[in-house]
Amino acid sequence: MAPLPETLPRRWCEQVREAAANGRALRIVGGGSKSFLGDVLQGDLLDTRGHSGVVDYDPAELVISVRAGTPLHDVTDLLDAHGQMLAFEPPAFAGATIGGMVASGLSGPRRVQAGAVRDHLLGVSLIDGQGQLLRFGGRVMKNVAGFDVSRLMAGAWGTLGLITEVSLRTLPRPPQELTLRLELDEAGAIDRFNRLAGQPLPLSATAWHAGLAHLRLSGTEASLRAARATTGGEPVGDVEASAYWQALRDQRLPFFTYGQHALWRLSVPGTTAPVELPGEMLMEWHGGLRWLRSEIPATAVRTAVADRGGHAQCWYNRAPGVAGFEPLQGPMAALHRRLRRAFDPQGVFNPGRMGGEF
Amino acid sequence: MSPDSLRASREFAAVDRRLLAQRLRRALPADAVLVDDESVRPYECDGLATYRRVPLAVVLPQDEAQVQAVLRICAELGVPVVARGAGTGLSGGAMPHAQGVLMSLARLNRIVRVDPLARIAVVQPGVRNLSISEAAKPHGLYYAPDPSSQIACTIGGNVAENAGGVHCLKYGLTLHNVMRVRALSIDGEVLEFGSEALDSAGLDLLALVIGSEGMLAVVTEVTVRLLPLPQVARCVLASFASVVRAGEAVAGVISAGIIPAGMEMMDKAATAAVEEFVHAGYPLDAEAILLVESDGTPEVVEDEIALIRQVLQAHGAHDIRVSRDEAERLRFWAGRKAAFPAAGRLAADYYCMDGTIPRKRLGEMLESIAAMAQRYGLRCLNVFHAGDGNLHPLILFDAGQPGEQERAEEFGEAILRHSVELGGTVSGEHGVGVEKLGAMCAQFTEAELESFFRVKLAFDGQGLLNPGKAIPTLNRCAEYGKQHVRGDVTTHPGLPRF
Ligand SMILES: Cc1cc2nc3c(=O)[nH]c(=O)nc-3n(C[C@H](O)[C@H](O)[C@H](O)COP(=O)(O)OP(=O)(O)OC[C@H]3O[C@@H](n4cnc5c(N)ncnc54)[C@H](O)[C@@H]3O)c2cc1C
Numbered sequence A: 001m002a003p004l005p006e007t008l009p010r011r012w013c014e015q016v017r018e019a020a021a022n023g024r025a026l027r028i029v030g031g032g033s034k035s036f037l038g039d040v041l042q043g044d045l046l047d048t049r050g051h052s053g054v055v056d057y058d059p060a061e062l063v064i065s066v067r068a069g070t071p072l073h074d075v076t077d078l079l080d081a082h083g084q085m086l087a088f089e090p091p092a093f094a095g096a097t098i099g100g101m102v103a104s105g106l107s108g109p110r111r112v113q114a115g116a117v118r119d120h121l122l123g124v125s126l127i128d129g130q131g132q133l134l135r136f137g138g139r140v141m142k143n144v145a146g147f148d149v150s151r152l153m154a155g156a157w158g159t160l161g162l163i164t165e166v167s168l169r170t171l172p173r174p175p176q177e178l179t180l181r182l183e184l185d186e187a188g189a190i191d192r193f194n195r196l197a198g199q200p201l202p203l204s205a206t207a208w209h210a211g212l213a214h215l216r217l218s219g220t221e222a223s224l225r226a227a228r229a230t231t232g233g234e235p236v237g238d239v240e241a242s243a244y245w246q247a248l249r250d251q252r253l254p255f256f257t258y259g260q261h262a263l264w265r266l267s268v269p270g271t272t273a274p275v276e277l278p279g280e281m282l283m284e285w286h287g288g289l290r291w292l293r294s295e296i297p298a299t300a301v302r303t304a305v306a307d308r309g310g311h312a313q314c315w316y317n318r319a320p321g322v323a324g325f326e327p328l329q330g331p332m333a334a335l336h337r338r339l340r341r342a343f344d345p346q347g348v349f350n351p352g353r354m355g356g357e358f
Numbered sequence B: 001m002s003p004d005s006l007r008a009s010r011e012f013a014a015v016d017r018r019l020l021a022q023r024l025r026r027a028l029p030a031d032a033v034l035v036d037d038e039s040v041r042p043y044e045c046d047g048l049a050t051y052r053r054v055p056l057a058v059v060l061p062q063d064e065a066q067v068q069a070v071l072r073i074c075a076e077l078g079v080p081v082v083a084r085g086a087g088t089g090l091s092g093g094a095m096p097h098a099q100g101v102l103m104s105l106a107r108l109n110r111i112v113r114v115d116p117l118a119r120i121a122v123v124q125p126g127v128r129n130l131s132i133s134e135a136a137k138p139h140g141l142y143y144a145p146d147p148s149s150q151i152a153c154t155i156g157g158n159v160a161e162n163a164g165g166v167h168c169l170k171y172g173l174t175l176h177n178v179m180r181v182r183a184l185s186i187d188g189e190v191l192e193f194g195s196e197a198l199d200s201a202g203l204d205l206l207a208l209v210i211g212s213e214g215m216l217a218v219v220t221e222v223t224v225r226l227l228p229l230p231q232v233a234r235c236v237l238a239s240f241a242s243v244v245r246a247g248e249a250v251a252g253v254i255s256a257g258i259i260p261a262g263m264e265m266m267d268k269a270a271t272a273a274v275e276e277f278v279h280a281g282y283p284l285d286a287e288a289i290l291l292v293e294s295d296g297t298p299e300v301v302e303d304e305i306a307l308i309r310q311v312l313q314a315h316g317a318h319d320i321r322v323s324r325d326e327a328e329r330l331r332f333w334a335g336r337k338a339a340f341p342a343a344g345r346l347a348a349d350y351y352c353m354d355g356t357i358p359r360k361r362l363g364e365m366l367e368s369i370a371a372m373a374q375r376y377g378l379r380c381l382n383v384f385h386a387g388d389g390n391l392h393p394l395i396l397f398d399a400g401q402p403g404e405q406e407r408a409e410e411f412g413e414a415i416l417r418h419s420v421e422l423g424g425t426v427s428g429e430h431g432v433g434v435e436k437l438g439a440m441c442a443q444f445t446e447a448e449l450e451s452f453f454r455v456k457l458a459f460d461g462q463g464l465l466n467p468g469k470a471i472p473t474l475n476r477c478a479e480y481g482k483q484h485v486r487g488d489v490t491t492h493p494g495l496p497r498f
Helices: A005-022 A072-081 A098-104 A186-197 A221-231 A238-249 A298-307 A330-343 B003-008 B017-027 B037-043 B064-077 B129-139 B155-161 B205-209 B243-255 B268-278 B298-314 B326-337 B339-346 B359-376 B404-421 B437-443 B446-459 B474-491
Strands: A026-029 A044-047 A054-058 A063-067 A121-127 A133-137 A162-169 A176-183 A203-209 A212-219 A234-236 A262-267 A280-284 A289-294 A311-316 B057-059 B081-084 B101-104 B111-115 B120-123 B178-184 B190-194 B218-225 B232-240 B262-267 B288-296 B318-322 B349-352 B379-385 B390-397
Touching (some): A005 A044, A005 A121, A005 A133, A005 A162, A054 A072, A063 A072, A072 A098, A098 A162, A133 B446, A176 A238, A186 A203, A186 A212, A186 A280, A212 A221, A212 A238, A234 A238, A262 A298, A298 A311, A330 B190, B017 B057, B037 B057, B064 B081, B064 B178, B064 B218, B111 B129, B129 B155, B190 B205, B232 B243, B232 B298, B243 B262, B243 B288, B243 B298, B243 B359, B262 B268, B262 B326, B268 B326, B326 B339, B339 B349, B339 B390
Parallel strands (some): B081 B101
Antiparallel strands (some): A054 A063, A063 A162, A176 A212, A176 A234, A203 A212, A203 A280, A262 A289, A262 A311, B120 B218, B178 B190, B178 B218, B232 B288, B262 B288, B262 B379, B349 B390, B379 B390
16 A cells, blocks of 8 residues: 555655665656756655645635645646646646756746746755755745745755655736737847836746747736737737747747757846857747757857856757756855755765756 | 854854954954944944844955955954844844954945846945835836835845845745845855846755845845836725734735735734824724735726725725825825834833734734733734734833843743744744744754754854854753743643643
């Protein structure tokens, strides 16, 4: 018989203590939907999916507490039924779990307007590298008691601890959305997106690819009507529009899936002028997130992006020897090493998940 | 050093004041090093004046290089360093260390750059919160977090405390509005957390550094996110016959799918206190009043106000007023913003608590506070950031009366303990500092406190940055444990103890 979800964390604590004592590593996996990112994983498999279910959800509190192994879909469906959402619009790769969503820290099209995963993360329960079950943060919006360890878990890829439960802030779904399409070149799109974002408009997402820009407005009918006068563009039908944003969020647009060249995720200041690198570009987040499909060497990509105050991640089709995550250097690398040891002295969790020694 | 031994004993070797001053004077301009008792006196406490300590020296660096020089000297000599912004903190976070240097960042007060297209401002840590919005205003932008102390407090202090304000329900805390923090480690190493891009390589250390109360690094530059100024804002003032009803109305507004720009509650005692002081036009017969603000485009505000009014009515509000113009809106807020000074007029001293609880427990909490006020024989005014469940009970007392201060502190700690019991936290926005060290023992287990210490040591191996703050020592929690039991005995004398 499968163990009850409630009892799993206690077993995991033992498993972690044993691993630490025997110098073994654990490879934490939820749905495995993001295994393609980062380096090859070592260690004994620890599947979180047995620890599943919504622990508490009160729509009027704008908080949901969920066990880490819960399918992301279950949560978004439940929120949807109550007219709410996870505002950071996480990618819903097939099989994704809530724990993996937090650990990867990936946010979707609404990122600029609504914030990232960590902005909506209120608390976590986790097992540290000594097999201790710890709780940080809570179920309230404002909480400055102690260091904000829970938010540190967003984007830590499970390298600091095994997340067992999270509390997330939920928000009302906007009453209406309207997508507009217009022709712009890359520089024109960057300029337009950022100018619009500087005005009081309900701009909830932007994207640009191959001379075509998409803008999404979210709000009441009256506010969308008023905003349209400023944004311009041709309205896209609701069905088509929502399919488009979902495909963009889940990286199912043809741009993401074709070709053999490496796909790079470039995180740069939004107003950065077009990064003139050979290849094909798709842009999100008002220019703050740029996807590059290109065959040029990794160092050329990384240098160009670093020069612009950003960093690059190799997403798909990584050539042998190329790091997935941007390598850390100097004092920052040393600090990461010390922090890693602070949570996981024996290096039990996901060694190498974030590249190299991390 | 192991975290255990660091937590157990926090003794620093005595350092010769003259020698320290000599070293500091070689690195800084003459007027930037203060050592005599009279000139360091103004720095002996922050906004929580009941906790005072005279530092060995005060330094007033002008730029990052000078900050770095001071840090290197202190690291070499093993001298604690406490950073200070404007000293408006309410938890003793900027209280000096008797064996240490108090470093004021007030002279690093330059707005380096406002970039309207990128909607960011790059500022030095000593820049006042309100000055950022003033500098952004010509571009139709502003910096959203607005602590009531915004004319005085600095962005460095805001980052250290993860400060909030009345508008953070909709626009978030400091954390949600800062993109990048540049800071120096105790060894004087430059560290960049976050960036002007939306995410950065490695762990999200920006989230960890924000709210770290000056214990991990000294902030030398901050990039904040600016937002478009809302075209209009209007405020609804509603009266309720009970605090419980008002609390239900708060939940009702949110259930209706509205996230107001601000949603504040005041009880009858607080309302009366401010009304006498600022004449905001508040109803004096209500048991509780709510202020609910909507901002945005005219269309959004009109729709939202109509809906808010409907919901409040449905929850039994009587006397609902909507601000007709900007002057009236500001008058509605003037009362709320004057709550602290109004408390100051009513009593020789007051003590502002800062627990946060799940919104739905507001009514219950208020009833408990009323019972505690009776038990401790002290008056308490209640103001809340109701939208996010953050309570600011203002306990009135007179430190001149024997035993009153101790009673006030016990009262405060009882409120915080109850916040934890209701599923909340001991600090929503003011930080732990020295004031809530005891309460931290109620909220966290030994192992959790231990993790905080490990994090601290990963940044600051010698434990020199703001030592003795925010994380209680083992001894402290052991003592707290004893006290806690004693407290409970007086609370429920009839109940058996186990
Ligand atoms: C009347 C009044 C109303 C208030 N209202 C609010 C409110 O609405 N919301 C709210 O959140 N707070 C409020 N506060 C509390 C206070 O204003 C905030 O905590 C503010 O962020 C403190 O800023 P400061 O510059 O005064 O910092 P200080 O008090 O000088 O320091 C606070 C902490 O920050 C650290 N610090 C300061 N500068 C740096 C730096 N450069 N690098 C590293 N650490 C640093 C200090 O060591 C200390 O731990 C209020 C205070 C008062 C007196």
